[in-house]
Amino acid sequence: MASWKNEFNQGTGHLRAGKYQEAIDCFxxxxRLGGDAATICEYRAAAFQKMGKLKDALRDAKTVIDLRPERWQGYARSARLFLQGRKYDAASRMLELALERVPADQDRGRAGLTNLKEDIDSARxxxxxxxxQRAYHFGNLPVEIATTIFSMALEEEHTFVLTLAQVCKSWRLTVLATPAFWATLVLGNHRPKQKVKLWRQRARDRFSELAILDSFSDHTLALQELQDLPLDTLRAFRCEGHKLVPLLESIPNLSTSVLASLETLVLQLxxxxxxxxxxxxxxxxxxxxxxxxxxxxxxxxxIAKLSTQLTSISLDDCPMLSLWSEFLLLLHHNPSLRSLEMSRLITPTQPQPLEGDMGLPEIITLPDLEVVTITSCKTLANSLLTRLATPSLQTLHIASHPGRVDACMAWLGQGPATTLTSLSLQRSPVQASQLTTVLKAATALDSLQITYLSGVALPVLELLATPLGATKPYRQGDDACSxxxxxxxxxxxxxxxxxxDVAASLLIAMVKLRLPETQAAAADTAKASEEADGTPAPVRPLESLVIDDCPNVDAAVLPWLRAAVPSVSCIYLAKEKAKWKR
Structure with a gap:
């Protein structure tokens, strides 16, 4: 009997010393020498657990339970082993059996089991x-929902279809099995013939958009692949940098009837x-x-007579001098127009009258027009906009307009300014008084850009820095109501x-006037004596300020401006100009 105890004692010594294999051999x-199996197996299970041999440890823990079912230690050992093996349900069952058997006076043992329960719950x-996080939820979606999600992702960028097809096998099968995802064919200089063949196969010859980029050149074989392409489903056609007549002759199915049925037509010749x-x-x-x-x-x-559904028109360097009245008629027949973009157009001093009575009014009403962009046009801003009624105008961008835009500003101040949210004048001279009149009416204006102009910025800043009803720019301590x-x-x-002419002092006054703390303090002061005409419109703080190449802005005020405005840009000189000045 003494011999097995010697081996057992040696085993417990090895276990404490971290010599687990030697401890297992002794146990x-x-x-084998006939020792107490329940006690020996309990210690040997601990050694197996330290070595990560969970199956052997569980076998010894089961032996302990079978020999001493009334003791809680075997169940607790099994719970720890199941937890280590990530079998949380089994660990919970063993823990419950252990809690049922632990004596009420063994506070230490019960506390250890309570901690073990918390570990099991946390691990679970x-x-x-x-x-x-690792579950593949997308694979459980119905195909109809998956294709709808893919369609939304492809609305802005059709080339994303290639990325979607490479994510996983399931996505690839879904993408390849949906012809609508391949309905946009864009031909450039990269293997156009192969692309036409592949896209025709995947789209099943049902294309909704065809684009031929300027990089597509001398690809006779690719054009031959397009000769028998059915285009009855085509809704958008884009041609960049190619002569139109030879291209249409190479694609006979792109007939005048197909062009007339399009929703989007882009021709950049x-x-x-x-x-x-x-x-x-x-x-x-x-x-x-x-x-x-x-x-x-x-x-x-x-075209002006037949087009009635246009929502966007863009004209760039188009020879329209002799067709200006026809263009005005086109605008008149499209009251749903929302965007109008024009650049490098020349307008006649006296437009030629249309043949017959075409019903062209003096003022053309465009109730849905929201965005107008005019670039590099000598007199267009004055001659066109003053003939329009635009009750929904939100964005007006005028750039590189050699002629003064005073007439345009006068037109803007008489009505459209009240709905304006963005106004941009770049290299477009204007009388300061006309512009400030517009700004006084622009209560919804969110963005203002005035660049490359002299004698305009100072009056604008003075207006923005002066409270309504005041005669001078804001100073701390001014009347709260104003x-x-x-x-x-x-x-x-x-x-x-x-x-x-941008002045630093006016910049600071304007920013201070719009700070939340300034408005909050004014509101608290004016609360008791609120004026009868109601609560004023909330004043938004300035979020971005760009004052590049403004020589009168002292660098000393920049730290304060950057602390008060989240985004401030102040570049005094470009690198090349600064290098030349050195």
Whole structure:
């Protein structure tokens, strides 16, 4: 009997010393010599557990339970082993059996079991969260929902379809099995013939958009692949940098009837060109988006009569001098127009009258027009905008307009300024008094950009820095009621780059006037004596300020401006100019 105890004692010594294999050998020898199996197996299970041999440890723990079912230690050992093996349900069952058997007076043992229960619950929750993170939820969605999600992702960038097809096998099968995802064919210089073949197969010859980029050149074989392509489902066509007539001859199915049924037509030709586009017998044009560069349809009068659904028009360097009245008629027949973009256009001093009575009014009403962009046009801002009624105008951008835009500003101040949220004048001279009149009415203005102008920024800043009803810019301690009312209360973004008359003192007054703490203090002071005309519009703090190349802004005020405004840009000189000045 003494011999097995010697082996057992040696085993417990090895266990405390971390010599687990030697401890296991001693415990096994003690069992062979007929020692107390329950006690020896309990210690040997601990050694197996330290070595990570969970199956052997569980076998010894089960032996302890079978020999001493009334003791709680075997169940507790099994619970720890199941926890280590990530079998949380089994660990919980063993722990419950252990809690049932632990004596009430063994506080230490019960506390240890309580801690073990918390460990099991924490491990179970962590495992559940990890499983949720790693679970492939997308694969459980119905195909209809998955394709809808993919379609939303492809709306802005059709090339993303290639990325979706490479995510996983399930996504690839879904993407390849949906012809609508391949309905946009864009041809450039990269293997166009192979692309046409592959896209025709995946789209099953049902294309909704065809784009031929300027990099697509001398690809006769690719054009041959397009000769028999059915285009009855085509809704958008884009041609960049190619002569239109030879291209249409190479794609015979791109007929005038197909062009008339499009929703989007983009023609950016290499040289100024005139072409009829639609046949004389065409009865309806479904165009919604129209973009021309160096091109104008020679039958513009016919198009103006037939187009009634346009929402966007963009004209760049188009030879329209003799067709200006036809263009005005086109605007008149499209009251749903929302965006109008024009650049490098020349307007006649006296537009030629239209043949017959076309019903062209003196003032053209465009109730849905929101965005107008005019770039590099000598007199267009004055001659066109003053003929429009735009009750929904939100964005007006005028750039590189050599002629003064005073007439345009006068038109803006008489009505459209009240709905304006963004106004941009770049290299476009204007009388300061006309612009300040517009700003006084622009209560919804969110963004203001005035760049490369002289003698304008200072009056604008003075207006923005002066409270309503006051005669001078804001100073701390001004009347609370007047401080709460400012010009352009919704203004958040201001760009005064390359304006030599910008003054630092007015900048500081304007920013201070719109700070939340200034408005809050004014509100508290004026609460008791609120004026009868109601609560003023809330004043937004400035979020971005751009004052690049403004020489009168002292560098000493920049730290304060950057602390008060989240985004401030103040670049005094570009690198090349600074290098030259050195």
């Amino acid at each position: 096994s020898e003690a069992l 929750e962590a495992s559940r969260k990890l499983a949720v 290499p040289i100024p060109t005139a072409y009829p586009i639609c046949a004389t017998h065409t009865s309806e044009l479904r165009w919604r988006i129209l973009r021309f560069a160096r091109f104008v349809p020679e039958n513009l009068l016919q 401080v709460r009312r400012v010009h352009c209360p919704a203004l958040r973004h201001l760009d005064l780059s390359h304006c030599p």
